[in-house]
Amino acid sequence: MPALVINGTLRSFDCDERTSLLDLLRNHAGLTGTKKGCDHGQCGACTVIVEGRRINSCLSLAVMHDGDEVTTIEGLGTATDLSPLQRAFVSHDAYQCGYCTPGQICSATAMIEEARMGWPSAVTDDVETSPELSDNEIRERMSGNLCRCAAYPNIVAAIRETAA
Amino acid sequence: MKAFTYARAGSTADAVAADAMKIAGGTNLLDLMKLEVEVPRRLVDINRLPLAAIEPAGGGLRIGAVVRNSDLAADIRVRRDYAVLSKALLAGASGQLRNKATTGGNLCQRTRCGYFTDTAMPCNKREPGSGCQAIGGFNRIHAILGASDACIATYPGDMAVAMSALDAVVEIEGTAGSRSVAVRDFHRLPGNTPERDNVLEADDLITAVTLPAPVPGRHAYRKVRDRSSYAFALVSIAAVVEMDAGRIASASLAFGGLAHKPWHDPAIAEILIGKAPSKALFDKAADVLLAGAQGQGANDFKIPLARRTLHAVLAELTGETA
Known part of the structure; x- marks a missing residue:
């Protein structure tokens, strides 16, 4: 019977131990903004923010998150009150079909915070330094989110504008 | 996925005594459980054990077993004194996976050999004695050193490669007490027992990895x-x-x-x-x-x-x- 704080509301669930956090969000909590792509941690469509960190919700058991705070795309903004990153995705046309978009936006929201904390990446020349979010840095840090429509140039532009 | 029971460990002793498979980040284990390559009957969750600190020790650093890959890569002492480790961690997986994956779990991740993950195929690592289809099959990612007639799989990780260069030591808690094993001796060559990736026994729990004092260079x-x-x-x-x-x-x-x-x-x-x-x-x-x-x-x-x-x-x- 895990209880999680989802988008600010404490909710408890009666679910099988095998239930992934992704399936709990979609099938038990009714929050279908989080998408199931590969269900194996390879595509990033299921990315949500748990305790301030972006993770693949498909590769985590719901029971492991008893007591945790989870933010999904529904918690970042609404149709009438978009988050800055959601607005930038709209204005830059950073999608085609839109299926990967909730994962892209949850991932980028947390990624911008990681960069603000000074975390280096695999393309940072000197890992002792805290680099600016160049396009190259954004691409590397977002490599866990695939876009089958290949809207990458506009995704990078939307993130760059929001992070600036 | 096969059914299992789930419990949170209250202490390392609990985890060792649980007669259960340990789960930390779960990013590799749950993937393999979905494929039914891994079918544990009991899981014991070690995520909330007090093993999440990076502390000075013996001139070097002691890294707790559940320190996340992203935290280890971003630790300023690691970036300054053990840059090869930070670089190796950052070269692995994705930002999302590094936020979950742990130091102990990463050491235990399993091969990505396609025959190992396909339960319709024979595989000596998954099912000892069933054969190896990678030999003479699709083996682009496979081993060129130290392989055997039973298995040509590779260890897939990056973190342990840097820890091997740094001559780090794995601390292990087991039913017979605690012991230390050099990272260089932790993983095994396949020989005739490829089902064993490393020297851990069933009840063993990795509690930490220690890095020796930094070396210049x-x-x-x-x-x-x-x-x-x-x-x-x-x-x-x-x-x-x-x-x-x-x-x-x-x-x-x-x-x-x-x-x-x-x-x-x-x-x-x-x-x-x-x-x-x-x-x-x-x-x-x-x-x-x-x-x-x-x-x-x-x-x-x-x-x-x-x-x-x-x-x-x-x-x-x-x-x-x-």
Whole structure:
């Protein structure tokens, strides 16, 4: 019977131990903004923010998150009150079909915070330094989110504008 | 996924006594459970044990078993004194996975051999005695060093390759008490028992990895792969090399993607130390590395690739450009 704080509301669930956090969000909590792509941690469509960190919700058991705070795309903004990153995705046309978009936006929201904390990446020349979010840095840090429509140039532009 | 019982461990002793498979980040284990490659009947969750600190110890650092890959890579002491480890961690997986994956779990991640993860195929690692279809099959990612007639799988990770170069030590808690094993001795070659990836016994729990005091020198982690991010290594090299008056004063190297374990051969450093860097010298080092190399067909390219990658890394770290 895990209880999680989802988008600010404490909710408890009666679910099988095998239930992934992704399936709990979609099938038990009714929050279908989080998408199931590969269900194996390879595509990033299921990315949500748990305790301030972006993770693949498909590769985590719901029971492991008893007591945790989870933010999904529904918690970042609404149709009438978009988050800055959601607005930038709209204005830059950073999608085609839109299926990967909730994962892209949850991932980028947390990624911008990681960069603000000074975390280096695999393309940072000197890992002792805290680099600016160049396009190259954004691409590397977002490599866990695939876009089958290949809207990458506009995704990078939307993130760059929001992070600036 | 097969049904299992789930419990949170209240202490390391609980986890050891639980007669259960340990789960930390779960990023590899849950994936394998979905495929029914792993079918544990009981899971014990170690995520909330007090094993999440990075502390000074013995002149080096003691890294708790559930320290996340992203926290370890971002730790300023690691970035300053053990850059090869930070670079290796950042070269692995994705931002999301590094936020979950742990130090102990990463050491225990399993091979990405396609026959191992396909339960319709024979595999000596998954089902001992059933055979190896990778030999003579699709073996582009497979081992060129230390393989056996039973298994040619590779250890897939990056973190352990850097820890091997740094000569880190794994701390283990088991039913018979605690013990320490060098990272270099933690993973096994397949031999006739490829079902055993490493020296852990069923009830053992990794509690920490300790890094020795920092050594001087320049650090590099070079990873060659099919795409430039979020892919496993075909060949990777972790290296720390110190120069003194135009000669190589010290060198420590370990190799990923080549074998069933991070490959470390002290004879490679012995060839290099005390010498002025040159292409001829790098070739001699590559000769030592690849003396026993055996291609399997689709992975034959790894032999020249490992040689060229070693050249590139040594040239970068020694400043040899001739």
